[in-house]
Structures are given as structure tokens and as C-alpha cells.
Amino acid sequence: MLQSPLNRRPGGLPLLHAENLTRIYPPPRRGLLRRGVGVHAVAGVSFEIHAGEALGLVGESGSGKTTIGRMVSATLLPTSGTVSLDGATFTNPMPLRRRARVQAVFQDSLGALNPRIRIGRQIEEPMIIHGFDRDARAGRIASLMADVGLPHSILARFPGEVSGGQRQRVLIARALVLKPEVLVCDEPVSALDVxxxxxxxxLLAELRSQHRLTILFISHDLRVVRHLCDRVAVLYCGRIVEIGPIASVIDTPSHPYTRALIDALPPDQPGQRRVPSGRSSDAGTDASTGAGCAFASRCLQVEKLCLESAPALRPLRPGHASACHFAGTL
Amino acid sequence: MPVAELAFAPGIDAYEPSHRGEPILEVRNLAVAVDDGLAVENVDLSLEAGRTHCLVGESGCGKSLTCLALMGLLPPGARGVSGNLRMKGRSGAIPEKGPPEGLAMIYQDATASLDPLMTVGRQIVEALPADVPRRARRAEAEDLIAQVGIPHARARFESYPHELSGGMNQRIAIAIALAARPSVLLADEPTTALDVTVQARILDLMLEFQQSTGLAILFVTHDLGVVAQIAHDVSVMYCGEIVESGPVTDLFAAPRHPYSRGLVECLPRLSRQTERLESIAGIVPPLQARPTGCRFASRCTRADDLCSTQRPCLERRGNTGAVACFNPL
Known part of the structure; x- marks a missing residue:
């Protein structure tokens, strides 16, 4: 397990704090004046990340992972709720110096880079905006190239000329160029070969220990999250349904959805039979459902209570919480 | 192969060698030429009824091209195809246009593989064999929709692809493939773009069909986890060639080719958390710059002088499996 010395200081303040984050996407127009209903992509999500810690965020497509990532990296404003770094709340516009402290790496490396600008210039650009002089920029790029394991020659190429893995390293280099404290990684490895x-x-694990990075790691693959993260939050329909230390969540999942996610993973070895579980319907994406638990329609252990009242996220053990009425008896 | 080794295979009874029939589909010396050279070379495959053969490898190794060539659906960049195909006793050259009878395929991006302007029901009807009478066609298509696990088949018959989710569209694609009652199904990364929960249900569905119809499946994937779950046999592809082939247990327990070992080792696992994942150094050489010797030599830790000058051929090793390596593990 990758533990950093700063991880979970008892009583220490968290570096990053998301409180009651909600994001409603505006409804599409239907006709001239009528508007449809907005989608509650994220509803009342709160979490903290301590300095040097890596928090994983898992869930199916449409669960609100990316929306949370964008709000935490200050590229999307929450409809309500706040994100704060070291106690200072994100504002719009955000002062340059504070913005530099949170950077992001995205899944689609080809889409995240400008195809018509050379890679070197794209890595350098944030430093130009932040007023670094020429020598400082050259020095920083040279040390970064060594950090992410790219040859210097790549700086003169265009994004379309290099492989997917190299482009992902370019994105990581560009995100690290301003020495951020928090790195938001949105499915950075999903598009890559094994x-x-x-x-x-x-590379991410190395950089994390070298630079004491604090990471929000968004993925749909619990196997990757287990390798990189200290804690994990499981997202369903825009809400956190379970959060806790990674080993605790994977070994003793306390929400039926977490269990379904784990059971759905392919086995590590041939012959380890996976147990089919969960009802066969697709995940919803809107958190504004009526009364009751959002997972109830897919849950195998559903009871009358689940249809009547929505369970709140309640602590089970220190640091491990679940939003299930029957979390204790699973 | 000992029965015990196969008995675990999900949902499928062990096939003893003596009980195993002739392969349904045999491919010999498949090669596909593109502008820069041969993208696929010397590919031999053999598929048996009721068994799943997985084709594994990284992007650009020729997995998809192999499937497309078998279907007679070469992309515009391909120059030509050569090789022999033996299916149900009949043999001949691989057809350049159109699939041989009894072969059906499902694709990675199901939503893109469907016609956006046609209801999914009509697309299934279109794929039914010509001898199904006109009156029975709609009922049969609705049956298929129900069989692939989509509720309200009658209503769904009238849906367009954009009205359904990716997982539902993949089920429709499976229904279309099965409508032609194939004996061999080629599946080109059908679950790669789907969520794990949806992937699990699609794989279960394919296995159910295999059990009930004895379908032979060629399953292309780069996810070794999926291989562990569904494969009976595996062929590992690298740079257009098969470098190792054999039963799935052998690949996981004792891979012979250094590349196969690398692939198995670099899989992140839920049951094990290590400080570092193993990884294969370097990148796949591009088609124009393939080395003259073993194509894996530049990334291999066991390479010697012979490897950089001579190309190893796929040779049988022991009772099961074959490997193309001068210094196998």
C-alpha cells in the first residue's frame, strides 16, 4: 500500500473539502417557452481529502464522477455547495495563484491537447500565463520530462504524432508544470492498453510519493483504484453510497451496489467463478428521484423501508460510511 | 488436456479430447496486406463448437483486422488477403467479399454498428434467414429481443438505436448476429466500451447462448480479466503474428512467451495490492519499422543475438499449446 507520511494526520485539517456539492444541468428547451426538467447530475456530495492522500471515485457512466471532478478542478461551477482548498472557498473567477494549486488530467488525451500546437509549447503555456521567465521554463520542462519518462525530442512533435501512452504522459507533465498540490485524474488510463x-x-504512484501529491482519482475500474488509492468513494446516481478505506470497502463492502460492482469485475485467474448479481436494468443518471433509495429498483435485498425513505450516509466504522438501511446486516 | 483443468470453465461441461469433434472453423496462414506491408501474417486459428477462443493483444496488433478479414469486410486501407478457411468440412480460400455462411460478428461500438434510421426490430428481421416465412418474421425477432434479456420486447421492436443505452444496443447487436443462426460468432471487443456491471451481463448472456446452441466464439479483447472469465483457449497476438497459443489455464499459470507473461503480470488485480505493477518496457514498433528478427526482441528481457537476426516460428511445446520464442520461459 502506498502510504504517505502526511496521510490521515489525526485532527489535521483536510487539504481539500467538498461540501454539499450539487450540480443541476439545465433542461433542454421543448418548444419556444417550455423547458423540460433539469438533470440532477450530482446531489449533495461531501468529502474531504487530506494532504498526500489519494481518494478514488468509482461508479458507472452517468453516476456523476466527471461532474464532481470538474467542480473540484474549478472548471465547472456547482449549482450549490462549495469546494475549498486549505479553508479558502473556490470562487469565480478564481485568482491565478490559487487555480494553479489544483490541476487535472483527462481521459481523452487527444481531445485535451490542441492538435495544431507543438507539445512543448502546450506544456510551457501555463508557465507563460503565470509569468515564469524563459530560463525557469526551460529548466522546469527538462526536469518534468525526466519525471514522466519522455524523451526531450517529443517537445517538437504534434499531439497526433505520438502514441496514446506518450500523450497521457504529456497531459500529466502539463498538469504538473505549475507544481500543483491537488491532481484530479479523470479516467487517465481507461483508454490505454494494459x-x-x-x-x-x-508513473502516477511514483509522482505521488515524489511530489507529495494529493489525488482525486476517477475511474470505473476498482482494480486500478485499489492500486493507487488510500480511500474510495462509490457513487450511484449522483450520490455517495459508500466511502471508506480502500481495503475495508473492497473486503467488506457495506452497500449492495458496491458489492454488485465488485462481483461484476472479471476474475483474476481462470476458474474463479464470478457470481452474477444485481437486477438487469441500467443505472439511472438523475439524482432527483422521488422517495426511497435510488438503488432500490436494482437491489436484490430491497425491503419495504427502502421504497419509503432514502437512506442517509451513516458511519459504520471509523472512516467507513454507507448509505444503506441494512448496511450492518449485509 | 486433463478434464479437471477444464471443469471450472463457467457453465460449460468439460470437453474431453476424445469427445471433442472436428473444429468447426479452421484458418490457415491468414495474411492481410496493407500499404506498409503485412499487418497480419501466418495466423492459424481453430474454433470448436461450444468453446470460446480468445484473441489477446495490444492495439494495432491485428486482432480486429483478423476478424474483419474472416468476415470479408476489409477496411479501405487493406490491399488484400490470403489464406485458407475450412468450415464444416468445406475448405477454400478466404473470401474477399462478404462473410462465409454460418459466421456472424458483433462489434465494439454497438451503437455505431446499428443503422440509426431503422428500428432495431427491422434490423433484426433483416438478418433472419430467407426461409423464415414473412408472417413469422416479426414474432421471431421479438423472441430474439426477449432472449437477449431486453424487457418489453414488443415495444422495443419499434425503438431506434439512439433511444437505447450502449448496453441495450450491444444486446440488439447480439440478437442481430444470432438471427442468422450462425455456428461461429466473432466478437470484436464487444464489452470494452461498457460499464463493468453491463459487461458482466453481456458476457453471461453470450455464455448462455453458447451453452444452449453450441456456438463457437472467437472473442477479441485486451482485458486479461475477461479472458480469465470466458476463454477456453487463448492466442496471444503481437505485431500481426500469434506468439503463443494454448489453453487458458496454461497462459495464466505458466505463460511461455515473455510477452504473454508481461500481459498477465501487468493486469491490476483486486486480490493483490503490490507496490508496483509489472509493465512491459517500450512500445509496439510501428508497421513500417518492424525488426527483421523477433518482433518483440527490443522489449524483451530474454533477447539474445539470435533473436535480433532470426524470426522464431510458432512451434508446439509439450502436449498443449505452441509458442514462437527462441528462449521461452
Missing amino acids: SVQAQVIN
């Missing part, structure tokens, strides 16, 4: 995926996961 061997390259392993290289990039190792």
Missing part, C-alpha cells in the same frame, strides 16, 4: 496502463499507473 501494458501501457500499468506504466502510467506506476
Whole structure:
């Protein structure tokens, strides 16, 4: 397990604090004046990340993972709720110096880079905006290239000319160029082949311990999260349904949805039979459902209570909480 | 192969060698030429009824091209295809246009593989064999929709692809493939773009069909976890060639080719948390710059002088499996 010395200081203040984050996407127009109903992509999500800690965020597509990532990296404003770094709340516009402290790496490396600008210039640009002089920029780029394991020659190429794995390293280099404290990684390895995926996961782990990075790692793959993260939050329909230390959540899942996610993973070895579980319907994406638990329609252990009242996120053990009426008896 | 080794295979009774019939589909010396050279070379495959053969490898190794070539659906960049195909006793050259009878395929991006302007029901009807009478066609298509686990089949018949989720569209794609009653199903990364929960249900569905119809499946994937779950046999592809082939247990327990070992080792696992994941150094050489010797030599830790000058051929090792390596593990 990758533990940093700063992890979970008792009584210490968290570095990053998301409180009651809610994001409603505006409804599409239907006709001239009528508007449809907005989608509650994220509803009342709160979490903290301590300095040097890596928090994983898992869930199916449409569960609100990316929306949370964008709000935490200050590229999207929450409809309500706040994100604060070291006690200072994100504002719009955000002062440059504070913005530099949180940076993001995205899944689609080709879409995140400008195809017509050379890679070197794209890595350098944030430093130009932040007023670094020429020598400082060159020095920083040279040390970064060594950190992310890219040859210097790549700086003169265009994004379309290099492989997917190399482009992902370019994105990581660009995110790190301003020495941020918090790195938001939105599915950074999902589009990569397994061997390259392993290289990039190792790189993130190394960079994390070298630079004492605090990471919010968004993924749909619990196997990758287990390798990189200290804690994990499981998201369903825009709400956290379970959060806790990674080993505790994977070994003793306390929400039926977490269990379904784990059971759905392919086995590590041939012959370890996976147990089919969960009802066969697709996940919803809107958190504004009526009364009752949002997972009730897919849950195998559903009871009358689940349809009547929505369970709140309640602590089970220190640091481990679940939003299930029957979390204790699973 | 000992029965015990196969008995675990999900939901499928062990096939003893003596009980195993002739392969349904045999491919010999498949090669596909593109502008820069041969993208696929010397590929031999053999598929048996009721068994799943997985084709594994990284992007660009020729997995998808192999499937497309078998279906006679070469992309515009491909120059030509050569090789022999033996299916149900009949043999001949691989057809350049159109799939051989009895072969059906499902694709990675189901939503894109469906016609956006046609209801999913009509697309299934279209794929039914010509001898199904006109009156029975709609009922049969609705049956198929129900069989692939979509509720309210009658209403769904009238849906368009954009009205359904990715997982539902993949089920429709499976229904279309099965409508033609194939004996061999080629599946090109059908679950890669789906959520794990949806993936699990699609794989279960394919296994159910395999059990009830004895379908032979060629399953292309780069996820070794999926291989562990569904494969009976595996072929590992690298740079257009098969470098190792054999039963799935052998690949996981004792891979022979250094590349296969690398692939198995770099899989992140839920049951094990290590300080570092193993990874294969370097990148796949591009088609124009493939080395003359073993194509894996530049990334291999066991490479010697011979490897950089001579190309190893796929040779049988022991009772099961074959490997193309001068210094196998």
C-alpha cells in the first residue's frame, strides 16, 4: 500500500473539502417557452481529502464522477455547495495563484491537447500565463520530462504524432508544470492498453510519493483504484453510497451496489467463478428521484423501508460510511 | 488436456479430447496486406463448437483486422488477403467479399454498428434467414429481443438505436448476429466500451447462448480479466503474428512467451495490492519499422543475438499449446 507520511494526520485539517456539492444541468428547451426538467447530475456530495492522500471515485457512466471532478478542478461551477482548498472557498473567477494549486488530467488525451500546437509549447503555456521567465521554463520542462519518462525530442512533435501512452504522459507533465498540490485524474488510463496502463499507473504512484501529491482519482475500474488509492468513494446516481478505506470497502463492502460492482469485475485467474448479481436494468443518471433509495429498483435485498425513505450516509466504522438501511446486516 | 483443468470453465461441461469433434472453423496462414506491408501474417486459428477462443493483444496488433478479414469486410486501407478457411468440412480460400455462411460478428461500438434510421426490430428481421416465412418474421425477432434479456420486447421492436443505452444496443447487436443462426460468432471487443456491471451481463448472456446452441466464439479483447472469465483457449497476438497459443489455464499459470507473461503480470488485480505493477518496457514498433528478427526482441528481457537476426516460428511445446520464442520461459 502506498502510504504517505502526511496521510490521515489525526485532527489535521483536510487539504481539500467538498461540501454539499450539487450540480443541476439545465433542461433542454421543448418548444419556444417550455423547458423540460433539469438533470440532477450530482446531489449533495461531501468529502474531504487530506494532504498526500489519494481518494478514488468509482461508479458507472452517468453516476456523476466527471461532474464532481470538474467542480473540484474549478472548471465547472456547482449549482450549490462549495469546494475549498486549505479553508479558502473556490470562487469565480478564481485568482491565478490559487487555480494553479489544483490541476487535472483527462481521459481523452487527444481531445485535451490542441492538435495544431507543438507539445512543448502546450506544456510551457501555463508557465507563460503565470509569468515564469524563459530560463525557469526551460529548466522546469527538462526536469518534468525526466519525471514522466519522455524523451526531450517529443517537445517538437504534434499531439497526433505520438502514441496514446506518450500523450497521457504529456497531459500529466502539463498538469504538473505549475507544481500543483491537488491532481484530479479523470479516467487517465481507461483508454490505454494494459501494458501501457500499468506504466502510467506506476508513473502516477511514483509522482505521488515524489511530489507529495494529493489525488482525486476517477475511474470505473476498482482494480486500478485499489492500486493507487488510500480511500474510495462509490457513487450511484449522483450520490455517495459508500466511502471508506480502500481495503475495508473492497473486503467488506457495506452497500449492495458496491458489492454488485465488485462481483461484476472479471476474475483474476481462470476458474474463479464470478457470481452474477444485481437486477438487469441500467443505472439511472438523475439524482432527483422521488422517495426511497435510488438503488432500490436494482437491489436484490430491497425491503419495504427502502421504497419509503432514502437512506442517509451513516458511519459504520471509523472512516467507513454507507448509505444503506441494512448496511450492518449485509 | 486433463478434464479437471477444464471443469471450472463457467457453465460449460468439460470437453474431453476424445469427445471433442472436428473444429468447426479452421484458418490457415491468414495474411492481410496493407500499404506498409503485412499487418497480419501466418495466423492459424481453430474454433470448436461450444468453446470460446480468445484473441489477446495490444492495439494495432491485428486482432480486429483478423476478424474483419474472416468476415470479408476489409477496411479501405487493406490491399488484400490470403489464406485458407475450412468450415464444416468445406475448405477454400478466404473470401474477399462478404462473410462465409454460418459466421456472424458483433462489434465494439454497438451503437455505431446499428443503422440509426431503422428500428432495431427491422434490423433484426433483416438478418433472419430467407426461409423464415414473412408472417413469422416479426414474432421471431421479438423472441430474439426477449432472449437477449431486453424487457418489453414488443415495444422495443419499434425503438431506434439512439433511444437505447450502449448496453441495450450491444444486446440488439447480439440478437442481430444470432438471427442468422450462425455456428461461429466473432466478437470484436464487444464489452470494452461498457460499464463493468453491463459487461458482466453481456458476457453471461453470450455464455448462455453458447451453452444452449453450441456456438463457437472467437472473442477479441485486451482485458486479461475477461479472458480469465470466458476463454477456453487463448492466442496471444503481437505485431500481426500469434506468439503463443494454448489453453487458458496454461497462459495464466505458466505463460511461455515473455510477452504473454508481461500481459498477465501487468493486469491490476483486486486480490493483490503490490507496490508496483509489472509493465512491459517500450512500445509496439510501428508497421513500417518492424525488426527483421523477433518482433518483440527490443522489449524483451530474454533477447539474445539470435533473436535480433532470426524470426522464431510458432512451434508446439509439450502436449498443449505452441509458442514462437527462441528462449521461452
